[in-house]
Amino acid sequence: MNSFDTSADIAFLHIGKNAGTQIAYICKQLEILNYKIVQCSHDTKLKHLNKGVRYFFSIRNPIDRFRSGFYSRKRKGLPRIYVEWTECEAIAFQKFSHANDLAESLFRTDYIGTDARAAIKSIRHTGMQQVDWFEGFAFLNQRPPIHIIRQEHLAQDMNLFLELLGCKIDVTELISPDIKVSHKNEYKDTPNLSNTAINNLKKWYVQDDFFYEACCDWIKGKF
Numbered sequence: 001m002n003s004f005d006t007s008a009d010i011a012f013l014h015i016g017k018n019a020g021t022q023i024a025y026i027c028k029q030l031e032i033l034n035y036k037i038v039q040c041s042h043d044t045k046l047k048h049l050n051k052g053v054r055y056f057f058s059i060r061n062p063i064d065r066f067r068s069g070f071y072s073r074k075r076k077g078l079p080r081i082y083v084e085w086t087e088c089e090a091i092a093f094q095k096f097s098h099a100n101d102l103a104e105s106l107f108r109t110d111y112i113g114t115d116a117r118a119a120i121k122s123i124r125h126t127g128m129q130q131v132d133w134f135e136g137f138a139f140l141n142q143r144p145p146i147h148i149i150r151q152e153h154l155a156q157d158m159n160l161f162l163e164l165l166g167c168k169i170d171v172t173e174l175i176s177p178d179i180k181v182s183h184k185n186e187y188k189d190t191p192n193l194s195n196t197a198i199n200n201l202k203k204w205y206v207q208d209d210f211f212y213e214a215c216c217d218w219i220k221g222k223f
Helices: 020-033 062-074 087-095 099-105 111-122 151-164 195-204 206-222
Strands: 010-013 037-039 054-059 148-150
Touching (some): 020 151, 054 151, 054 206, 062 087, 062 099, 062 206, 099 195, 195 206
Parallel strands (some): 010 054, 054 148
């Protein structure tokens, strides 16, 4: 796990598929202004940070995160990186070519439903929910972050974060348009999620949906 100097370092908890690569790119540029922000690995959770460490993280609508995570792993992380499928991921993508196929099958009562539930848990970014990086919701009051960045409002929330650090820079000047940095998915050749798929995902990620809303409410209450 990462080691932090509690007096100087700020930890960025890197939850997969929440604009973390772009945020890390922005934070790297802040080093020249003596803001030391350390990007955690995907395996680092809040409980792994010492109590005095200041931290922040990003969130994303769970359904959008599922779709992004599915296709990111289907591409094996390309174009930014290349990470070979695990054996279980290979089976998952062999059985479900598209995110919609998987989502529509989640609550079937036949073998296809069993395969779908195994697949969504086997794919790295779809198997873990955002709340898994924390132990419940109480941390928002008991050990609050400096700020929470919403993927859907990246520039706005990053600007607020920089203001909290006393950094007077417009974050839009730091955001990279490079697809390898933004790590964005292209969906032009993929089917949209059907109503059935969306409803199934809402049921599957119900805990993460509550977590996402709790974080959004915390942001509203803070500002």
